[in-house]
Amino acid sequence: MADTALAPDAQVEHDPHATSLGVSHEKLGMWVFLGSDCLLFGGLISVYLLNKGRIGPDDIGPEDVFDIPFTSVSSFVLLLSSLTVVLSITALQRGDIRRTKIWLLTTAFLGAVFVGGQVYEFTAFYREGLGYTTNLFGSSFFTLTGFHGVHVSFGIILLMSMYIRAARGKLGPAQSEKLEIVGLYWHFVDVVWIVIFTIVYLFPQ
Amino acid sequence: MTATAHPVEAEDHHEHVSDWVYIKIALILAFLTAIEVFTYFESVHKMSDELLIIVLSTLMVVKFFFVAAYFMHLKYDNAIFTKMIVAGMLIAYPVYCVFAFAMGWLPGWNVFVKIGLMAIPPIVAGAWLMFDWNGPKEDTEAH
The missing domain is CATH 1.10.287 (Helix Hairpins)
Structure with missing residues (x-):
């Protein structure tokens, strides 16, 4: 009797497509990861909000260093990359490998432009006297935006790995879920930036 | 019988959305971002901080849900x-x-x-x- 009851579970274990939830395990795993990442960024944003005002009267604060027009352009670039990654997924689902590769490369390029902009911004802040240990604002700002930059960089690596798979003929419509999962990660990086851009840069200081 | 005794195949039937829908969503997101950036200008800063934060938070939440619902396919x-x-x-x-x-x-x-x-x-x-x-x-x- 017990053996009979266990049989379906054994089937789940051996058949990668069988799932008791009716959804892909890989995709569910990515959503669970994204949920946990929300908590990480939520914590970092809270710490930033607490620390940004805890500076001395002569210390460098947000209003001394932020360049909103420049960061706005970066935000538009990252927003555009969310569109290009979704276009790569739809192209793959249609079986259009050539366009998939083009949109993947475009997305990776836009991500690289965003990271490059962040490196430029960090360098400019440093030259203006705001280092990682200058004050609490600097520490929390660099930690928050730096973590986001690391996420974008990792996303670029994922996108390029998908590009290489496509170039080697190992990514077709049947494997579109793999690209969809990478796309989920990329969109998550975008939505986190939507929150960071508003709270860190645009909220009144 | 528990639910786990009925494993089913993972869903593989997405509602395919046309590229034009995604482009329209991206245009809406760009427009909302432009409004956000506009609030940075001094003329808008005459608004009280409370009102500005409420406006920006609302725009942020709307953008967040547009991306999550359409680009991340939660709607489908x-x-x-x-x-x-x-x-x-x-x-x-x-x-x-x-x-x-x-x-x-x-x-x-x-x-x-x-x-x-x-x-x-x-x-x-x-x-x-x-x-x-x-x-x-x-x-x-x-x-």
Whole structure:
């Protein structure tokens, strides 16, 4: 009797497509990861909000260093990359490998432009006297935006790995879920930036 | 028999959305971002800080949900993904807010405005979640 009851579970274990939830395990795993990442960024944003005002009267604060027009352009670039990654997924689902590769490369390029902009911004802040240990604002700002930059960089690596798979003929419509999962990660990086851009840069200081 | 005794194949039937829909969503997001950036100009800064934060927060939440619903396919996918991410955020957001307020964030603000800032986003998200709780793809019967 017990053996009979266990049989379906054994089937789940051996058949990668069988799932008791009716959804892909890989995709569910990515959503669970994204949920946990929300908590990480939520914590970092809270710490930033607490620390940004805890500076001395002569210390460098947000209003001394932020360049909103420049960061706005970066935000538009990252927003555009969310569109290009979704276009790569739809192209793959249609079986259009050539366009998939083009949109993947475009997305990776836009991500690289965003990271490059962040490196430029960090360098400019440093030259203006705001280092990682200058004050609490600097520490929390660099930690928050730096973590986001690391996420974008990792996303670029994922996108390029998908590009290489496509170039080697190992990514077709049947494997579109793999690209969809990478796309989920990329969109998550975008939505986190939507929150960071508003709270860190645009909220009144 | 428990539910686990009926494993079913993972869903593989997405509602395919045309590229034009995604382009329209991207244009809406760009427009909302442009409004956000516009608030940076001094003329708009004549608004009170409270009002500015409420406007920016609303725009931020709308953009967030556009990306999550369309680009991340939550609108078309199985509702369990939506439950997974939104339920976590519904719990996390007030916790972080209470922590931040307790540690002295926005010390001069009226307590009712603080409660509103803490409660409105989860209420809006919760209402949306309840409205779309079952999702359009809930039919996970065995094929």
